[in-house]
Amino acid sequence: MLSAKSVFDEILDNDESFRLFCSIAASGESQGGWENGRIAALIPESERALAPKVVRHGADEDKHGRIFNALMHKRGLEPVEVPHETDYTMLLEKHGIGLAHEQLKANEPLTVQDIVTYLAHSRVTEQRASEQMQLLRKYFSDHPDIGRAVKMISNDEDNHLAYCHEELLRFAHAGHGRAIQRTLRECALAEIRVYRDVSLAVMDHMGRILGWPKAKSAVLAAGIHGVYAYERLGGWRRMVSLKMPERRDALGGPATSAPEFA
Numbered sequence: 001m002l003s004a005k006s007v008f009d010e011i012l013d014n015d016e017s018f019r020l021f022c023s024i025a026a027s028g029e030s031q032g033g034w035e036n037g038r039i040a041a042l043i044p045e046s047e048r049a050l051a052p053k054v055v056r057h058g059a060d061e062d063k064h065g066r067i068f069n070a071l072m073h074k075r076g077l078e079p080v081e082v083p084h085e086t087d088y089t090m091l092l093e094k095h096g097i098g099l100a101h102e103q104l105k106a107n108e109p110l111t112v113q114d115i116v117t118y119l120a121h122s123r124v125t126e127q128r129a130s131e132q133m134q135l136l137r138k139y140f141s142d143h144p145d146i147g148r149a150v151k152m153i154s155n156d157e158d159n160h161l162a163y164c165h166e167e168l169l170r171f172a173h174a175g176h177g178r179a180i181q182r183t184l185r186e187c188a189l190a191e192i193r194v195y196r197d198v199s200l201a202v203m204d205h206m207g208r209i210l211g212w213p214k215a216k217s218a219v220l221a222a223g224i225h226g227v228y229a230y231e232r233l234g235g236w237r238r239m240v241s242l243k244m245p246e247r248r249d250a251l252g253g254p255a256t257s258a259p260e261f262a
Helices: 004-013 015-042 045-074 088-094 101-105 112-140 147-210 214-233 235-239
Strands: none
Touching: 004 015, 004 112, 004 147, 015 045, 015 088, 015 101, 015 147, 045 112, 045 147, 088 147, 112 147, 112 235, 147 214, 147 235, 214 235
16 A cells, blocks of 8 residues: 555665665755854854854754764665755755855855844744654654664754744844744745655656656655645645744754764
């Protein structure tokens, strides 16, 4: 029977599809680590108190990239080049979401509005990351190879999402509410399109690797389009709401270390 778990099982059990899956994930996490590192370095003086949390965010993302690479190495696999059409982070930037890499490579301090943009972008993308990791945690928390990694990354993503809620509410109370809502909406509507396109591209690559029949690929593609239709009709609103999280000061301490994979 075709299900999300059965599809993930196929991907995890085949070395080539597992290698592509981990390579895509590691690349995105590492890119997020670099972005947060640059934002922390360029944060305006008025928001320097936020810098340690941005650093922690970036350190977590770097750790996740190392975890995915370690999972590959444990199976004697090396990373592969990430296909352009599956590069979620790069495609978001191409669509003008978040802070441009050109800006982050410069040495000009960011503005408070830039920080609001960064947090709004993160609130949307961390919602996606949190949901994806919760799904993997549901199915694979007891998996002998990836269970520990899935639980650690899932907990981190939940922390990142809580941090975004708390900081955006702080900025909203400081008078940035309209800008936050406008930016959140723009980010969410762009993100759901990029996520659809990347999901279709990833499934296309996985289908070729695993030799899926056309009917199976068509069913999976229809499911992806169905998710997009739901999100376009209103599901995107879950990405723009703000509420004070139960996890307060979620990024207030040092990053945890990555587990060892023998």
